[in-house]
Amino acid sequence: MSTITLLLPDGTKKEVPQGSTGQEIAQQLGKKNILAIEVDGTVQDLMKPLESDKELNIKFLTFDDEGGKHAFWHSSAHVMAQAITTLFPQAKPTIGPPVDQGFYYDFDNLELSEEDFPKIEEEIKKIIKANYEFKRNVITLDKAKRLFKDNKYKQEMAEEYANDGKELTAYQDGDFIDLCEGPHIPRTGLIGAMKLMKISGAYWRGDQKNTQLTRVYGISFPDKKQLKQYLHDLQEALKRDHVRLGKKLDLFVVNEHVGQGLPLLTPRGTTLRRELYRFIQDEEIKRGYKYTNTPVLAKTELYKISGHLDHYREHMFIFKMGDDEFALRPMTCPHQYMIYTRKKHSYRDLPVRLAEIADLFRYEASGELHGLIRIRQFSLADAHIICRNDQVREEFTNVIELIQFVMKTLGLAEYWYRFSKWDPKNKDKYVDEPVLWEQTQTEMKQILDELKLEYVEAEDEAAFYGPKLDIQMRNVYGKEDTMFTVQMDFVAAKRFGLTFINDKDKEEEAMVIHRSSIGCLERTMALLIEKYAGKFPLWMNPEQLRILTVADRFNAQAQTIAQRMRDAGIRVEVDTRTQSISKKVREAQLDYVNYICVFGEKEADKDSLTVRHRSNTILGMIHVDTFMAQVLKDIKNKTLDV
Template identity: 40%
Template structure:
């Protein structure tokens, strides 16, 4: 008999040779039905694997991240099988699972069409109904290479060439389709209950623009039609909220590919939203003890050599020549803040020093990775750098977390997750700084998170080379995570630039330097805001807060008086003087997501009142101007 330890610590006695599938069914009939794969001593395996020694076993179901990935990766194999059946000349490349789905890249003679996707889906359904087993085979690298060469699968041969000689290669066969794969996989295709192919896109082989363009098919799958339907509805809602679509409809921003990809042109209404965010950001930072600074957009390349960016970040930087000297469009704001800090001698009595800047930076991104406002080449980062003593670390980090929470909740992001990224304990040599510095920094971050009562996920090996960090992901109205605030320690730049302070002992000491953003970048954050609110910004953020709708020309003069009074109170106002029926004017204002409309006709002019209408709630009622001010003020403040 063998002893098998379960995740809850309990131990079960089982007969040697029992399969994982049988073991799961012995625990419960339900678990046996839901089981997709398993982990034996931390290694993912197929359900057909036999238990041969005392071990720890975890049964993987779709409820787990790894189980869902296996489920969807198996679906991608079924899709590849269907494609090869319908398009025999297609060459297969890779087909991994991704968040909420999967994709597979193919080299085909012509691009896929929507009609092709329908045929592929139909063929996949046939393969699923056939309940074909996934069969694992282990072969030598030479045999695998010979097999795929005979099949004309040149991409698989290229992948095999990158694998060290002598390693055992695993293949998975389903029906007449064999794929190079580590596994594990579902027991059979019949386990796949609901799937949908979503989109077609182009993708360069291995992400290199010099390589051949492939056809990528995205899809998703779930263990029930109900879950798939809910997911597809969520995708449709995400399309409705797409910031690129709403940005055009609401006249917020544009991108002009002919003059530069990844560069945002803020239109008047978008610029208003940005200005409101920036003004709030500046006022809040000044109240929290930050000093606002501004640094140039370019700097001599020597500065970036000192910082290390020139050596380690060169491929992401833009350079230009001036008077036979090399300059760089700044990819980071930190060196500039260091120069300002070093402009005078600092004592421990002066610390902490907090510099903040809405600094525009430029970084090269491949054209294929650019995505609206979310992935750009020029963006304004809400950057700040804190220079402090080791003893001040915890209080400073708590202050950053306080500020982060305040900013996010003010903008309507009530939920977020926190990750603590630390160095890989098995590979310490690739990180800057001493063990003592890393231990102190990690302890400070953990202590600050504890003081704030924030749960966090520890991410081993995810720290940047110059220090540990806290990453905060915003959760929007659809439950999606957005990369946002980050807090990073830096042991690298203080030593490279000799950034010091005079301690109580009269000697120089290196400062502890903290990089932090509380929004991320103006572009990404605004894009996230657009999608979070589906373009319907709250009153304080709306580019046009009130739109006046005079019913006829004779009502325009009074509308102008009301507009002037509102502007005097610093409200953002427009007047629709078009020769249109009032119903059409209301519909246009609602499409524009204007929070409030004021309808003005004979009654309003005679009574010196306004008829207020909300974009969602409809008619609010007749108000005096003073009542109008109170109504708006209560909502804005």
């Protein structure tokens, strides 16, 4: 009997008979909780026989591996669809993929409310208990058309796969059959616990012109305890959710007459934004950036030169006025280039660092919009560093140091970098400057290593015009997102004539670095709201102090003290309502005001305040001047834990 040689992740080799399944091999090796197998980098079913005349790299996947988790969640989607079509036989399943957290399935012809969830979950339990095997069958297009004769969506997909020359497969568990590429876990019984999460609308193939479908989201785990933990964590995350807190703390609103994705910042929200704005602008000016102020719109001609009009048109707001066509700008770059080209530059003038907190406009699909994170107008702390090739190293280092300083000042520690590089083989995607690519990437890597940064490398993820560094974070729900990027650009100089006169008196093209330092103010606000769960550090809190008067006769004097504080730059409010002090204290705590100051008879006599921190730490009676000095010092130092 012929055998296959398997190479395991620990470097050991194993001989198994041809046609052995992953399941059998896992059993022989005593592997537990295996859901799928990765063979030469491709995830496949454990039940699929392995055949090969050369050595195979294999890895067994559990729920802790991305591939294992996806097979698990995708299999759960089948089980959910099975339960739903049992209870609602008229429903037409379309697609049901795993997502970041769980899975969904889209159905046509299904009216559902969350009140139906318990009975669907009961049906799911039966399917899990029956412990059906997920059987994989290769089928012909004719067979697919017969199997799914009542489902035009499955037929459409089957035809599409067949036209692409793909093998058609169907998976069956119990009497439920789905057209599906797999991979799947071996049996339904491996699903320990499943819960349906929510219902939303979706369009077939994501196109608004198509039929609207009902999307049902679910989550599942191998173990009931994991589901319990997940639901608990979700509750905790919800407490920090910036959309919820933004409303509770009166930071921003969305109004249907203004439009989705266009949040309106309230006075309190605007204060938080202003603190970030001033902080970053002051810091960048100290570090040698020059601020510009350029229009939020321009003739589309400008974006023709930059290439945005060709590549980005569907995300741009474009309109005609008189004889000209205009666009709201999606990016700042071309505007600032026009400032650079207003005069000639010598090599001694470089680097030129042009910064602007720029209002930008991007048409995001309504399904993508979210709170302050995905919006249609936002303010990016943007800059373009125009420099010589021999300055890239130092400029890039300075940018990283600025980012580190900003993150530290904001108290955002949980971020990492993604170094997105080109792929020399992908000639169509990238500008043909192999020497520049290699040189710049090598320098970037050296700097990242020297600074001992935590980063992941991503091949073939660069922009077409140069490598980039993405600053990555997770939101409260664990979803990874790019906060902002630092991009090298070999192309802009040519397109826009960004040149300088070099030391040999020749005109030479400059290098451009696009970068942010704090990202979009709105998105950063969202991250800060979630990070601090609304309990902002003193320096950025919209309301830093609240003075609570114990009786009306102290109101005037309290207002005078408050004005002294405002004159010094402290944000303070006076609560003069005729409520009990304990109620006023409670409300100030719920508004997360940093310091709550009681003002009555004995305080008035001594020009003092009785102060407590929102954490309930009592600071006692303090003279107004002493207290102000302490508060101002913490504001100036941007102390995080007050």
